[in-house]
Amino acid sequence: MAEQAETLRRTPLSRDRVLRAAVALADEAGIESLSMRNLAQDLGVVPMALYKHVTNKDELLDGMIDVVVGEIDPPLPDAAWKHVVRQRILSARQVLRRHPWAPLAIESRNMATPGVLAYLDSMIGTFRAGGFSVDLAHHVMHAMGSRILGFSQELFDASRRAGRSGTTEPEPPTALPPEVAARFPHVAEIAMAASHDDGSVVGQGCDDQFEFEFALDLLLDGIERLQQQGWSSSRRPR
Known part of the structure; x- marks a missing residue:
């Protein structure tokens, strides 16, 4: 050694x-x-x-992000758009599990790095090659948000908002103070309802693998339906 x-x-x-x-x-x-x-x-x-x-350190951090994003699997050749998008997003998620500091680092940048832009450009290209209009692809990317990069920004994840390191052990959920729970009963029951898989969390909070894939599949199924219907923002229901 x-x-x-x-x-x-x-x-x-x-x-x-x-x-x-x-x-x-x-x-x-x-x-x-x-x-x-x-x-x-x-x-x-x-x-x-x-x-x-x-x-400087900013350029160092940008380069580190690009190293991490470069580990995401390339698109599968000759595969349907939905399969390609799902597999690459889940690959991105596995990458972020190896580098738990990366989600907050990505969020901290004022501009996307060249590596992130190349990844996003490739994903948009997958949608366009799958028959998506520019209009639908634009709205799909907004709907996907950070999930396209393998992580989600969670409502009940105080540790991410506090900027804590991904190396910190996740804390178990705690009950809201009784007066708060009484005022916002539905928030209280949801905050305590789910049991989470600590081993699959990116950072801390509710972003476990089951919930991530559940939301991802909801989005992809809905996006597929809109694409098949020829959806356009100019013809959306008012």
């Missing part, structure tokens, strides 16, 4: 090596542990050496 580590330290520094080392550091210790100094230490170089490959 020591010889392997020494070999890695002697490997010439490159942008790809820097980005992959940063991803590994975030996977192991959480995104909040990432700094140019810590990354340089892992790579066995001085911090200034990193700036030849990434100009």
Whole structure:
């Protein structure tokens, strides 16, 4: 192991090596542990050496996101659009399970990275090749939201809103205070109703595998129906 580590330290520094080392550091210790100094230490170089490959931490984070998105399976050739979309989204979800810091990192960017844009462009291309109009594809992408990238923003997920690391253990659901539950009884019963699979959660909260696929299939079935009906926003019911 020591010889392997020494070999890695002697490997010439490159942008790809820097980005992959940063991803590994975030996977192991959480995104909040990432700094140019810590990354340089892992790579066995001085911090200034990193700036030849990434100009600042924002560029580093963008590159890390693109490394992660690059792990999503490519589209299956000659397959129906619905199957392609479902399989790629579930592949994206598996990728995010390996990199639990990535959803919040993606959400934090003011602009989509080139890797994210390429993935989204490919998914839109799948819809268009499947016979979707530009109008329907536009609305479908809005409806899918972050789910197209393998995660969902949940109503009852306080930990994501607080920005906690994906390395933190999920907390069990807690009952709302009695006065709140009495005022909002339906919210209270829903918040406590489901039993969740902790092993399949991306981050924390209600986003378990069953619920994710349940919502994904609802969306895809509805989208398929609209596409078959030749739906257009100009002819939608008022």
